[in-house]
Structures are given as C-alpha cells and as structure tokens.
Amino acid sequence: MDNNESNTHQDKGLALLAQVARGLIAHDNHHTAAQLGDRSAYVGMSDIGKGAECLRAAVAGKLHMARTPSTQDIGEWYRAGEHERIRTALRRHLILQRGHWMEAGLAKVLHANGANLLHQLEVAVEHDGTPIRAHLDFTLVWGWPRPAIRILELKSTERIPDTLYTAYETQLYGQLGLLKTHWSEPVFAMRDADGNTVFEHLTFPQVAKLLFGISLPRQADSMDIEGWVLCLSMSDARAFGPYQPDATMLGMCQRIAGDIWTTARRVWDGTESIDAVDYCKGFHPLCDWCDHSEGCPKFTVQELDDPAYDHALQKLADLKSCRNDLEDSIAAEEDRLRSFYVSVGGMDTTTEWLATAGFRFKISSQAGRKTIDSAKLDMELRGTLGDEEAEELLARVTRTGKPSQRLWVSRRLNAVAAG
DSSP: OOHHHHHHHHHHHHHHHHHHHHHHHHHHHHHHHHHHOOGGGSEEHHHHHHHTTOHHHHHHHHTTOSOOOOHHHHHHHHHTTOHHHHHHHHHHHHHHHHHHHHHHHHHHHHHHTTOOEEEEEEEEEEETTEEEEEEEEEEEEEOSSSOEEEEEEEEEOSSOOSSOOHHHHHHHHHHHHHHHHTTTSSOEEEEOTTSOEEEEEEOHHHHHHHHHOOOOOSSGGGSEEEEEEEEEOSSOEEEEEEEOOOHHHHHHHHHHHHHHHHHHHHHHHTSSOGGGSOOOOSOOGGGGGOTTOTTOGGGOOOOOOOHHHHHHHHHHHHHHHHHHHHHHHHHHHHHHHHHHHHHSTTOOTTTOOEEOSSOEEOOOOOOOOOOOOHHHHHHHHHHHHOHHHHHHHHHHHOOOOOOOOOOOOOOOTTTTTTO
16 A cells, blocks of 8 residues: 555545544534533532532533534644544543443333333422522332332443542432422423423422322332442443432532532622632542643643653653553453353352463452441531531541652643644
C-alpha cells in the first residue's frame, strides 16, 4: 500500500469517527431534552451529589458555563483538519453515552424478569423556594407478600470502585427521601424515551395502581423501601447497599440544593463571581473529568512555555496508560484461570492444587476486609451523643499520619479545544 492510498484510508477513517462524534452529541442532546427537560429550571439529584463535593462545579454546571462541542463544531474541525479535537470530543461523549446504553440494556433485563418497573420516574417538588427534581433510574414495585419499593441508581464505570463516591450516595439518599416524604402528594411523573408524557401529577400509590394494578398504602411508613447503587463496567458489576430513607440525609440534600440555587442566581445576576464559590480543596479523582476545571481557582497555574515539560508529562501519562493496560490484562488472565479452576469438576477448592510443568495454582477463599463507614459512624454518634460530644469523641480517636508529598497530574480538557 503506497502513501497516497494509506492517507486516503486514514481520511476515510477520520470521517467515520467524525460522524460517530456528531451522532453521539446529537443523541446526548436529545436524551437530555426528552428525559430531563430544562435543567436550568431546577436542581437535580446529580447536581446535589456534585454539590456535596464541589459547590463551584454544581453551580457552573447549572449555569451551563462549560463550552461543549456542538455537531457543527465537529464538521468545522474535520474540514480544518483538527482531528485531535474530534478524537477528544469522541472519547468524552463515548464515556457519557455508555451509561445511557447500559441503562437501556438493564431496563430490558429487568423487564425480562417480569419486574414491575418504572424507568426514569420523576419526583418534582419545591423546598423553601428551591425547585428540586429527582429522576430515578429504576424503581421496582412489589405488592405481595409485603409492599416493597426498590430504587436502583445505575453508574457506569471503567472499573468497579471499592467504595462509593460521596456524590453517588448523596444522590441516592435524596431520591429515597423525596420518595418517602412526598409519597402521597401528586408530584410523580414519567416520560417515554421520546419525551412524551406517560403520566404526571400522581401520588405514588396512584402510579402503582395505574400501571401495575397494585394497591399500596396511602402512607409510606409501612412500606419496605430500599435503595441500591448498581455499578456496571463492561465486564463486571457490583451492587452497593442497601440504603434506607433518612430524614437527616434528606435535610442535607435540601440544604445543598438551596445553596446551589441561590448561588447560581447570584452568579447569574452578577452579584457574585463564580471564582468566589466554594470548591473542592482536596484531591479528588473526579476533578480530572470536571467540565469546569479550566479556570478553577484550585488549578491556578503558571504557564510554562518550554515544550519539554509537556513532553515529560505526556511520557508519564503514556507510562500510566501502559500500566493500566497491563493491570487489565493481568486481571483478565486471572479471571480466565479462576474460571478454568472452578470448571474442573469434583474438586475441593479449599485444598486442591492444579500443577503444570513449571507452576501450581489454586483458588482459596478469603474473608472480606472490614472497614468503618466514617459518614455513618459520624451520623450515629451525633444521633446518640449529640453534636458536641460526638465531635470530641471523634477528635480523640482520630489519628493523623505523617505528611507526605503527592504528584497531581490531570489533562487540561479544554486545552485542545482552545486551539
């Protein structure tokens, strides 16, 4: 293949990637408009989850302050030969869309089980002048043998986390609290995939009766209500829970919603600068993916003109990428060997070894690692001892490790888009 033919094939491949990027952006815009409506008109549970960790990011998101690519941008970049900008947009929207695709697939799985399923149930309320809406990924309803509700919040991840981010737990607590608190109020609605209204202005018992013929109590106190966060990767899954409705956690969500709403209004009318809004001070892995990290006071930088620094950081990023690929390959090979070991019939997996010419291997069971949920401990102590005594007790048993240094490196998401 000569160079001209190779370049032609490369151009065609880039044209195809540009079409995929345009489609992803269009699909995301349609999904957001159809299912979530005008997100600037209310505070959503994902906003609250984000605000629990970084108020600045939640407010900036509410005001649409991030410059995100449009379908027209993709076409202009392709014609201008700015292919790296297209690849950057494509990678980012693939991650965003992966969750939508998994959500649609899981809905089919739950329907196949014959579940009484509500997909994207909306709860729209107002608290102290702040409009709040929750969109519940999946709500399962049982009427027998005991009336029960299960809320499933789906999270698509590259890797299954050992513990949940605070944002995920806060989001689920808000959903559970709104469901229970406003159970008998006409604040529930649902739309289909195209945004058409399936029902609106109903109480939850009315919803259950209308769609499933199930009669539920008029009050939620006698209901068995739980929530779970379901994390899915492309090759694994894990359920975190159960979580129950908690009045304290709902109050925290309502307070955060109020902070987001009032702060966004002040930034909008010019009485407060977005840079004056409180932000996440410590290290947080989600900062690397934040749409508003460019210009954030946390990342106030001195520009270095020497390209050698960029080359060094790119080399580090490439090495980390190789390490991640190697870890994924190791995990896949371990899974394959574990599956083979288990498939050998009649074997006691606690004692038997399998041997090759140069190795032997077996599977043994290990007890799970015990950890303390510090947030739940804090809440339990405050409820039992009171705020002051709980804080004093926690201060006495808290040990601070020796100071250390940590290298923080994150890619500037808007650096390519800035040209």
